[in-house]
Amino acid sequence: MDLPALPQRMYTLGEEPPALKSISYHTDDSKLFTALRRALNADEYEELKESKLGVFIKFKELNFGWASRLVHYMLSFQLNIKKKYELWSLVGPQPVRFSQLEFKHLTGLNCDYIEDLENPRVEVTKEMAAFWEMMGVDVDAGPTTEHIKAAFGKCEKWSREDRVRLGYLAVFTGFIEGRKYSTATRASLARLVMDLERFENYP
Incomplete structure (x- = not known):
């Protein structure tokens, strides 16, 4: 034939x-995943794992x-x-x-289709500026994997919502963007984490 x-x-x-x-x-980055697991409470970790982005954590746990x-x-x-x-x-x-x-x-x-996929419009609010400051990241820049790991070391007293945001950013920087550890992610996409539902459902 x-x-x-x-x-x-x-x-x-x-x-x-x-x-x-x-x-x-x-x-x-096994250090990022270990830091993520240690920094979040059991219920926060399970919330992240059961979210739509949790597929990356499940793959990691399965040694995929x-x-x-x-x-x-x-x-x-x-x-x-x-x-x-x-x-x-x-x-x-x-x-x-x-x-x-x-x-x-x-x-x-x-x-799903969305216009202007790479550059969503997210207004810089006082809440966002404060969160970026806690992470030690300039508000006009996206966090690096190194920033996320460093933030995990000091997030114990953060609010639950901010720790979950940090967890989502860890999945974004470490699994979705997958850039060099010291290279910043795209700020326009990282900023979506201020609205967890929008961030989770972004194409």
Whole structure:
């Protein structure tokens, strides 16, 4: 049986991005996860774990490390297609689709359309400025993973709501953004944490 003609691969065979540096390299900070677990009370931790963002904590608790290898395989054998929100990869000789629909079903995260996704409008309030000051972060900057870990060391007397906010930010910086530990996250998205329901449901 003849195989159908397929689009070219995104990467030339043998020139795929190295897995250690390209996939989950900055999203496996065991110190951040340990600090998160220690800083929150049991009920606060369970609230975060049962939220929509709790899927990341559950994956971490399951030692879901093989996921990065699977994603790396999918990206290495990715086909160059025109659809923006679909990823097609070769598994053996067969093309397989992974789209936002599959991502939504797998994670339970909100994938609905929203305008200006990368830059939501969030007003800087006195409450937000005070929270950023407690974290030791400039109000015009997003926190780094290092900021979050440092804040966990001094949040014992914070209000319950502020500790939960800090927990959400830990998930955001450590699992969603996954940037280098000293690199600030996007302030426009981090600021959403002042409204936990909006933050949790943001696509």
